[in-house]
Amino acid sequence: MKNKVLAGVVMAAGIAVSSAASAAVVTFDSLRSANNYSLGYGFTYVEQGLGFRAYGTDGRDEHMFIWGFATNPNRQADPVGASPWVNSINAFLRIEKVGGGTFSLNSLDLADYTNMQAPLGSFAMSYSYVDGSGSHSGVFNLDKTAGLQTFTVNLANISRMDLFTGDNSGPGVQIDNVRFNEAITAPVPEPSAWALMLLGFGSLGAALRKRRRLMA
Numbered sequence: 001m002k003n004k005v006l007a008g009v010v011m012a013a014g015i016a017v018s019s020a021a022s023a024a025v026v027t028f029d030s031l032r033s034a035n036n037y038s039l040g041y042g043f044t045y046v047e048q049g050l051g052f053r054a055y056g057t058d059g060r061d062e063h064m065f066i067w068g069f070a071t072n073p074n075r076q077a078d079p080v081g082a083s084p085w086v087n088s089i090n091a092f093l094r095i096e097k098v099g100g101g102t103f104s105l106n107s108l109d110l111a112d113y114t115n116m117q118a119p120l121g122s123f124a125m126s127y128s129y130v131d132g133s134g135s136h137s138g139v140f141n142l143d144k145t146a147g148l149q150t151f152t153v154n155l156a157n158i159s160r161m162d163l164f165t166g167d168n169s170g171p172g173v174q175i176d177n178v179r180f181n182e183a184i185t186a187p188v189p190e191p192s193a194w195a196l197m198l199l200g201f202g203s204l205g206a207a208l209r210k211r212r213r214l215m216a
Helices: 002-016 191-215
Strands: 023-026 045-047 050-056 091-097 103-111 123-131 134-142 149-166 173-182
Touching: 050 173, 091 173, 103 134, 149 173
Parallel strands: none
Antiparallel strands: 023 173, 045 050, 050 091, 091 149, 103 149, 103 173, 123 134, 123 149
8 A cells, every 4th residue: 555655656746847838729710700801911910829821932921811701602611610721922921830830730721722622633732841850741631512621630749830732833822720739848856846856756665665675
């Protein structure tokens, strides 16, 4: 029984210094509108601590748009919310944490900017991201089905992701439901946590030594 109690002390100390990541979803629902509109050049949309902004590959500011649920209901990939889109030539949509830092991207929903994949056929949407080891790139392959398609990426502790709209033949990007976690860090234990851990390990060691003497 004593050994079990001491093991519980050590476990409690371990819990005291662990950190849990908080999950969140960016839905863009506050942007829902009956009519089409532009968010404006250089505008950063912020939700749940993440920022979304459109840029040109030459560094210029670009803008995001919203399809109106009354004006263009078939083009809005989210029928009950909003999903902003970018379709400027040689542009990209950047996702990054407001104020800097890192986050872990779990998944996101994508569609082409017109929500008409079937006429366009399947297509590839390129992206890049930056983490602690450098810059990386990949491709999201969208099929011919209209509507949002979920892509699971599970990218840990990244500082940003860029979704590229392509050139004149590019499909543009419509985005929704960005699921992410705060960056998982290893915090510095409080002095009381260190003391609890040392006490637990010390007591456990003493109990084990006593047990060996009794068994000898």
